[in-house]
Amino acid sequence: MEDNSIYQFSLLNALMDGICEVGIPTSKLLQKGNQGLGTFVRMDGELVMLDGTVYQLKGDGSIRAADPHDEIPFAMSTLFKPTISIERAIPNKESIDEIFDEFFPHTANQFVSYRFEGAFKSMKVRTVRAQEYKGQPLSELGAKQSVFDYEDVEGTVVGFRSPESWQGFSVAGEHLHFISHDRKKGGHILELCSEGVKIGMALNSNVHVELPTDRDFNDAKLAMNDAEIRKVEG
Numbered sequence: 001m002e003d004n005s006i007y008q009f010s011l012l013n014a015l016m017d018g019i020c021e022v023g024i025p026t027s028k029l030l031q032k033g034n035q036g037l038g039t040f041v042r043m044d045g046e047l048v049m050l051d052g053t054v055y056q057l058k059g060d061g062s063i064r065a066a067d068p069h070d071e072i073p074f075a076m077s078t079l080f081k082p083t084i085s086i087e088r089a090i091p092n093k094e095s096i097d098e099i100f101d102e103f104f105p106h107t108a109n110q111f112v113s114y115r116f117e118g119a120f121k122s123m124k125v126r127t128v129r130a131q132e133y134k135g136q137p138l139s140e141l142g143a144k145q146s147v148f149d150y151e152d153v154e155g156t157v158v159g160f161r162s163p164e165s166w167q168g169f170s171v172a173g174e175h176l177h178f179i180s181h182d183r184k185k186g187g188h189i190l191e192l193c194s195e196g197v198k199i200g201m202a203l204n205s206n207v208h209v210e211l212p213t214d215r216d217f218n219d220a221k222l223a224m225n226d227a228e229i230r231k232v233e234g
Contacts, residue, residue, distance in 0.1 A: 001032055001033055001078075001079040002070070002079065002200045002202050002206060003079050003080075003081040004076065004078060004079065004080065004081055004083070004113065004203070004206075004209070005037035005204065005206035005208065006076060006077070006078050006109050006111055006160070006206065006207045006208065007033060007036075007075075007076070007077050007078070007171060007208050007210070008010070008075070008076045008077075008169075008170060008207065008208070008209045008210070009023065009024050009029070009038075009072065009073075009074060009075050009209075009210050009212075010023070010073055010074045010075075010119075010171050010210075010211065010212050010217070011074075011168065011170075011205065011209075011211070011222065012071075012074065012136050012168055012169060012170055012171055013168045013169070013222040013223070013227065014074065014167075014217055014222060015039065015043060015073070015074050015138045015214070016137055016138050016225060016228060016229065016232075017135070017137060017220050017221070017222060017223075018107055018131065018134070018135035019044055019073070019135070019137070019212075019216050019217050019220050020039070020041060020043050020073035020074065020131070021028045021041065021042070021134065021214070021216055021221075022039060022041065022071055022073065022144065022212065022214050022216075023040075023071040023072040023073035023075075023212070024071065024075070024210075025054055025068060025070065025071060026054045026066045026067065026068050026069065026071075026072060027068040027069070027070070027084065029050060029054060029072055029075055030037075030052065030054060031048060032077040032079075033049070033051075033077035033078045033079040033080065034049075034052070034078075034079055034206070035049055035051070035077065035078060035079065035080045035113075035115060035158045035159070036048075036049040036074060036075055036076055036077030036078065036088060036114070036158065036183045037049070037072075037075065037158055037159070037175065037176070037177040038072055038074050038075030038076060038077075038079075038127065039072070039073065039074055039075075039128075040056055040066070040072060040073070040207065041065065041070075041071045041072070041073055042130040042131040043128055043130060043138065043141055043199070044059075044130035044131075045057050045058040045127050045128065045129075045130075046126075046128070046177055046186070046188050047066075047072065047075060047126050047137040047177070048158060048177045048178075048185050048186060049075075049158070049194070050156060050158060050179065053065055053066075054066040054070075054072075055179055055183065055186070056070070057127050057143045057177075057179065057186045057187050058127060058129075059125070059127045059128060059129030059145070059146045059150060060129075060146070061146065061182055061185075063141055063179070063184060063185075063186060073212070074209050076138065076160055076170060076175075076219075077201070078113045078131055078202075078204060080113055080115060080158075080165070080200070080202065081220055082115070082200030082201055082202050083115075083201070083202045083203070084103050084200070084201050084202070085198065085199075085200045085201075086199050087196055087197065087198055087199065088196065088199055089193060089194060089196050089197075090116065090193065090194045090197060090199075091190055091193055092191065092193060093189065093190075094162075094190070095180070095193055096114075096161075096174055096176075097161070097173070097174070097199050098177070099199065099201075099204045100112050100144065100161060103167065103201065104201075106107065107203060108163060108164070109163045109165065110112045110163070110202060110203050110204065110205055111160060111161065111162055111163065111203070111207060112160065112161040112201055112202070112204065113158075113159070113160050113197065113201070113202050113204050113223035114134055114157075114158075114159050114160075114161075114176075114182055114200060114201040114202070115156060115157065115158055115199075115200045116156065116157035116159075116194070116197045116198065116199055116200075117156050117157075117197060117198040117200075118193075118194060118196065118197030118198055119153070119154045119194065119196075119197070120150070120152075120153050120154070120155065120178075120192055120193065120194045120197070121151070121152065121193045121195055122149070122150065122151055122191070122192065122194070123149075123150040123151075123153055123155075123178055123185075123189070123191070123193075124148070124149050124150075124189070124190045124191040125147070125148050125150070125177075125178055125184075125185075125186060125187030125188055125190060126142075126145040126148075126187050126190055126228055127144075127145065127146050127148075127186075127187040127188065128141040128142065128144075128145050128188075129141065129144065129146065131143075135216075138232055139197070139225075139228045139231070139232050141232075142185050142231070146187075147190070148172075148185065148187060149200050152172055152187055153180050153185060153222055154180065154181045155178055155179055155181050155185070155186070156178070156179055156181070157177070157178050157182035157189065157192070158176065158177055158180050159174060159175055159176025159177065159189075160204075161174055161175075162173075162174060162175065167224065167226055167229060168222075168224035168226075168229065169209070172201070172229075175233065176188075176189045178188065179193070181207065188234070189231075189234075190234040195214045196213050199227050
């Protein structure tokens, strides 16, 4: 992997259609960068990849280090080398875009990868529980997601900003996951607030998408539903 290139396996639309029975092994994802996010087979929890370890953040709030052979049906990763590093307050999730617009103006059609490190005054995350039946769509799982509110928690945020035109391929706008420094808390971020964290960020113009080859994926219609994606991804 070249520095700050993005690797993605499968499409978000596949998860929306419940296509998540098979995927790449953890060991392969670890070859594709040093940070990333995604989910596991049957959408059993959230995924955070950070500095050589892939973590599974489960719907009951527990966290485990993934086994090398655990399968991942959707993920984005990058060999992250920040080109800009600053310290800044993040009063809310919406303010993240304002920071990117300040340092990367006129880049709405580029990807941005980033990492936030430090103390967060508040953090609201969700984790989804595994499918109850084959093909259960992400929209149904999102309706039963577990939501956790943390206060005064220290940890790491990894994320990607994807262009609006990529909605359905990935999550348009901000897609970011959190894991605490003690590895006991984490999930897909719905809201966050920090009075000051270390922020690393980089533009990404090289994106490689690998598609699944199984029958379920190839027979799926994979129609894009913008409203459902925005609802479930927060």
